[in-house]
Amino acid sequence: MPKSGFRQRLDRMAYSSPMLARVLGMGGRKRRRTELSQSGWDKEHIEGGWDRLADLDELAHHAVVAGYASRLARGGHFLDIGCGAGVTEQLLRPWYAGYHGVDFSDNAIEKARIGAPESATFSAGDARTFVPARQYDLIIMCEVLEYFPDIEEQMRRYAAYLAPGGAFILSMWASRRSHPSWAAVERVLKVRDTTLMWNGRGVGWAVKALTP
Numbered sequence: 001m002p003k004s005g006f007r008q009r010l011d012r013m014a015y016s017s018p019m020l021a022r023v024l025g026m027g028g029r030k031r032r033r034t035e036l037s038q039s040g041w042d043k044e045h046i047e048g049g050w051d052r053l054a055d056l057d058e059l060a061h062h063a064v065v066a067g068y069a070s071r072l073a074r075g076g077h078f079l080d081i082g083c084g085a086g087v088t089e090q091l092l093r094p095w096y097a098g099y100h101g102v103d104f105s106d107n108a109i110e111k112a113r114i115g116a117p118e119s120a121t122f123s124a125g126d127a128r129t130f131v132p133a134r135q136y137d138l139i140i141m142c143e144v145l146e147y148f149p150d151i152e153e154q155m156r157r158y159a160a161y162l163a164p165g166g167a168f169i170l171s172m173w174a175s176r177r178s179h180p181s182w183a184a185v186e187r188v189l190k191v192r193d194t195t196l197m198w199n200g201r202g203v204g205w206a207v208k209a210l211t212p
């Protein structure tokens with residue numbers, strides 16, 4: 001449902017300032033704890049609950065992820081954590097020599113494999129215990145980080161699989177409640193750039209390029 005103009009403005013102000021969000025009593029101290037089980041995610045993918053990620057009004061954050069990838073690691077090897085049904089992979093295609101996507105959901109992985117080039121591989125499994133087979137020039141986490149209960153630990157773990165000069169690209173829904181998740185990330189990684197965007201329905205994302 002579209003948010004009212006006032007609500008949108010309040011959200012944007014509070015998102016831009018964690019301190020203001022706290023003063024307004026708008027949450028943010030506690031991170032959202034909405035992590036689902038493997039079967040829960042698979043069920044949602046089977047029922048088409050995540051098909052909307054391919055909608056036009058979701059394009060903004062995926063396009064910024066692909067834009068950052070083209071600048072930071074063109075022609076490199078990319079690891080996409082929580083890759084879903086391949087929406088991001090399709091936009092990244094011009095920019096990678098090799099791509100690996102990991103997702104909890106078998107159904108999402110089946111969909112992601114359809115039409116993907118040979119240079120793209122996928123595996124189904126829990127990203128929190130996934131052990132990469134190589135180092136990557138880019139590690140992407142698009143709309144998945146907020147479901148991890150142990151963000152700091154995961155960032156440290158994955159940073160060990162970044163090739164020298166490599167970078168992370170992280171995207172999260174711009175909710176006031178994502179402030180603590182970003183704070184956890186930024187205790188481990190340095191922000192090189194942030195893009196904050198809002199679609200016409202008042203839904204926003206923050207996409208950040210970060211390095212160890």
Ligand SMILES: C[S@@+](CC[C@H](N)C(=O)[O-])C[C@H]1O[C@@H](n2cnc3c(N)ncnc32)[C@H](O)[C@@H]1O
Nearest residue numbers: 041053082083084103104105126127142143144
């Ligand atoms: C909101 S969707 C985002 C999908 C994709 N990154 C995109 O932006 O189009 C979150 C995805 O993360 C996956 N996921 C959530 N927790 C996971 C985990 N612990 N390990 C692997 N995948 C996970 C879900 O199955 C789902 O496909």
